[in-house]
Structure formats: structure tokens, C-alpha cells
Amino acid sequence: xxxxxxxxxxxxxxxxxxxxxxxxxxxxxxxxxxxxxxxxxxxxxxxxxxxxxxxxxxxxxxxxxxxxxxxxxxxxxxxxxxxxxxxxxxxxxxxxxxxxxxxxxxxxxxxxxxxxxxxxxxxxxxxxxxxxxxxxxxxxxxxxxxxxxxxxxxxxxxxxxxxxxxxxxxxxxxxxxxxxxxxxxxxxxxxxxxxxxxxxxxxxxxxxxxxxxxxxxxxxxxxxxxxxxxxxxxxxxxxxxxxxxxxxxxxxxxxxxxxxxxxxxxxxxxxxxxxxxxxxxxx
Numbered sequence: 001x002x003x004x005x006x007x008x009x010x011x012x013x014x015x016x017x018x019x020x021x022x023x024x025x026x027x028x029x030x031x032x033x034x035x036x037x038x039x040x041x042x043x044x045x046x047x048x049x050x051x052x053x054x055x056x057x058x059x060x061x062x063x064x065x066x067x068x069x070x071x072x073x074x075x076x077x078x079x080x081x082x083x084x085x086x087x088x089x090x091x092x093x094x095x096x097x098x099x100x101x102x103x104x105x106x107x108x109x110x111x112x113x114x115x116x117x118x119x120x121x122x123x124x125x126x127x128x129x130x131x132x133x134x135x136x137x138x139x140x141x142x143x144x145x146x147x148x149x150x151x152x153x154x155x156x157x158x159x160x161x162x163x164x165x166x167x168x169x170x171x172x173x174x175x176x177x178x179x180x181x182x183x184x185x186x187x188x189x190x191x192x193x194x195x196x197x198x199x200x201x202x203x204x205x206x207x208x209x210x211x212x213x214x215x216x217x218x219x220x221x222x223x224x225x226x227x228x229x230x231x232x233x234x235x236x237x238x239x240x241x242x243x244x245x246x247x248x249x250x251x252x253x254x255x256x257x258x259x260x261x262x263x264x265x266x267x268x269x270x271x272x273x274x275x276x277x278x279x280x281x282x283x
Contacts, residue, residue, distance in 0.1 A: 074124045078131065081175040082188035087125050088168050089189050089222045091117040093196075095141070096225070097218030099161040100259035103154055109214055110157075115145035132174040137167040183237025186230025187245075191279055193223035194248050198276045201255050202269035210261045217259055220252040244282050248275045 077084040098113035118138040122129075129136070144160040175185075200216030203209060227234075227245055235242060255267040 072121065074121070074128070077125060077176075078128045079176045079178070081178050081180060081185045082192075084128070084175045085172060085185055085189040085226075086192040087121050088172050089193050089226055090121050090196075090219075091141075092165065092168050092225065093193065093215075093218035093222035095144070095161055095164050095218075096221040097214050097259065098144070098148070099157060100217070100221075101214055102148055102157050104259045106210075106214075106260060107148060107151075109210065111145045111148040113214065113218070114141050114148060118142050129171065129174075132176065134171045134174045135167075137164070137171070140164045140167055181237045182230065182233035183235070186226065186234050187238060187241055187283060190223050190227045190230070190234075190245060191276070191283065193219045193226060194245075194252060194279070195276050197223060197252050197256070198269070198272040201252075201265075201267065201272055204261070205265045205267075205269055208261065213256075213261050214259065217256040220249075220256045223252070224249055238283075241279070241282055244279050248272075248279055251275055 072087055072090065073083060074087065077087050094113045094117045098110045101113060102110035118141040122138045122141070126136070126138075140160070140163060144157065144164065147156060147160060178185075197216045197219035200212050200219065204213035204216060227249060231242070234245070251267065251272055255265070255272060
């Protein structure tokens with residue numbers, strides 16, 4: 001058996017959500033507090049490395065030590081479907097944000113958002129994808145980024161987005177098997193995305209960073225998409241969580257009404273974070 005049949009023990013949300021408050025935005029450089037200590041790869045806190053799968057499980061080769069985008073314990077994605085699904089959802093978040101940013105006239109940010117997953121989370125996931133038989137698809141992200149910077153019509157970008165979404169869905173069908181129900185896995189992925197969205201909103205509101213806002217917008221859109229796809233399974237496994245998740249998504253829809261930075265951001269970050277905490281406590 002893998003290290004844990006229960007997605008909430010050993011790896012679960014503890015490792016999955018570790019480090020999300022340290023997310024950086026993709027679309028722009030943020031100023032650094034000169035008085036703050038500099039965090040390095042050697043000093044940064046990271047989730048504890050998960051136990052290796054038991055000898056009777058043939059696990060794909062995994063990268064050593066990388067956390068990937070925003071604190072995801074990438075090496076756990078080889079056998080934990082929640083972590084695997086969350087990595088895919090992160091890629092989805094970027095392209096949904098890129099598509100909508102391009103439609104809103106934010107060409108540079110859109111191009112960067114399309115390209116970013118190919119050099120980050122998907123690159124870290126590549127050995128795992130290969131072990132699970134997933135066909136490479138990172139070039140789709142890079143081609144879409146090139147199309148953006150070459151001034152492609154919006155209809156072309158929308159079509160490229162749909163192609164990437166189909167590739168991500170196909171990759172999702174190759175998720176590692178576990179005893180966790182489909183509903184439990186869906187809850188874990190949705191929770192990861194709303195947690196990221198709430199954290200990025202707090203950064204965006206405090207500093208008026210469009211890059212942070214656009215990241216959070218994408219995480220919200222990915223969470224809503226994952227919830228819609230997994231709602232029936234969640235209803236079967238954890239019906240008590242449906243209204244909690246819907247409440248969080250409703251609040252995020254008000255925090256992220258458009259793909260460009262709003263003139264005003266009336267939602268209080270503490271309220272979003274409290275709602276996400278309520279969801280995690282309910283789990």
C-alpha cells in the first residue's frame with residue numbers, strides 16, 4: 001500500500017497546504033523588505049518528506065526534494081491523488097487566468113501566465129507523468145504563450161486554452177490509485193485552490209500587486225471548476241461540506257470579480273482566510 005490510504009493523514013492537507021502563504025505572484029516582481037531576513041533554498045521551511053511507498057507498490061520515479069509551485073510536495077504526487085490533482089489544478093489556474101487576462105487586454109501578464117507552469121510545476125511533475133504514462137503536453141503552454149506575445153486573436157487563445165484543458169483532464173485520469181474516495185480527493189483539491197486564492201488576495205489587497213491578484217483569480221477559477229466537476233462525488237462522500245465550499249466560492253467570486261485589478265477591493269482578507277480555515281476544520 002502507499003504511505004497512507006487516507007488522504008488526510010501523513011501527506012494529506014498538512015503537506016499539501018504547507019507553505020501556501022509564501023506563494024509569489026507570476027506576473028510581476030514584488031519589492032523586498034531590506035530589513036527582512038532573506039530566505040534561501042537551504043533555510044526555507046518545507047513539508048517533511050513523505051515515507052516511501054511499501055515494497056509491494058511499483059511507484060514511478062520521482063524527483064528528489066522539490067516542492068514545486070507554492071509548497072506542493074511534488075514527490076508525493078506519485079502516490080497521493082490529492083497532491084497529484086492539486087498540481088494539475090495549479091496548472092489549470094494559470095491558463096484560466098491567462099485566457100481571461102488576455103481577453104481583458106493584459107497581454108504581458110497573460111503570456112507569462114501561460115508559460116509559467118511549463119517551467120515550474122509541470123517541469124517538476126514530468127518524471128511522475130512519465131511513470132504514469134501521461135503524454136507530454138508542456139509545449140501547449142509555451143505555444144500559447146508565444147501566440148499571446150505574437151498578438152493572436154482572442155478566439156485562437158480561447159481554442160488553445162480548451163486544448164490545454166483537455167490535456168490536463170486527460171492527465172488527471174492517470175492519477176495514482178488510493179483507497180480515498182473520489183469525493184475526498186475532490187475536496188482536497190478544491191481546498192488547496194481556495195486556500196491559495198485567499199492567501200493571494202491578502203497579498204494583492206495589501207500591496208496592490210496585479211500579479212498576485214491574477215494568481216489568486218486563477219486559483220479561484222480552478223477551485224470553482226474542480227468543485228463543479230467533483231460535486232456529485234463530494235455530495236456522496238461528504239455532503240456536509242457542500243454548503244461550506246459553496247460559501248467560500250461565493251466569497252471568492254466577490255473578491256475576484258474580474259481578471260484585471262479592481263479599483264476597489266472591499267472584501268476583507270481575514271474573512272476569506274477564516275472561511276477557508278472553517279473548511280479545513282470541517283474536513
